[in-house]
Amino acid sequence: MIGVISFTLIAFIFAILIVLLNGYLFSDDEKLSKLEEMLPGYNCGSCGFGSCKGMAKAILKDKEAVYKCRPLRDKEEILKYLGE
Numbered sequence: 777m778i779g780v781i782s783f784t785l786i787a788f789i790f791a792i793l794i795v796l797l798n799g800y801l802f803s804d805d806e807k808l809s810k811l812e813e814m815l816p817g818y819n820c821g822s823c824g825f826g827s828c829k830g831m832a833k834a835i836l837k838d839k840e841a842v843y844k845c846r847p848l849r850d851k852e853e854i855l856k857y858l859g860e
């Protein structure tokens with residue numbers, strides 16, 4: 777009986793950890809996808825990050841990176857999305 781209770785308790789703790797980690801990881805993935813959608817999508821590499829996906833990752837680390845995308849006309853939209 778103790779074994780069943782211990783196993784259930786451990787499974788419950790792992791389930792909570794997985795849900796918390798998934799929520800943390802998913803929120804960044806969601807932001808990354810949204811930022812990629814907001815970028816022009818030319819993948820020209822002139823920003824220095826190789827692609828729009830690279831740029832989206834850079835913007836997540838430093839909002840000022842948005843100014844390196846010359847084709848992007850509405851930089852304010854991205855800054856607003858990030859809470860500027």
Ligand code: SF4
Nearest residue numbers: 820821823828831845
């Ligand atoms: S400069 Fe802009 S359009 Fe070109 S790859 Fe970078 S983010 Fe994409």
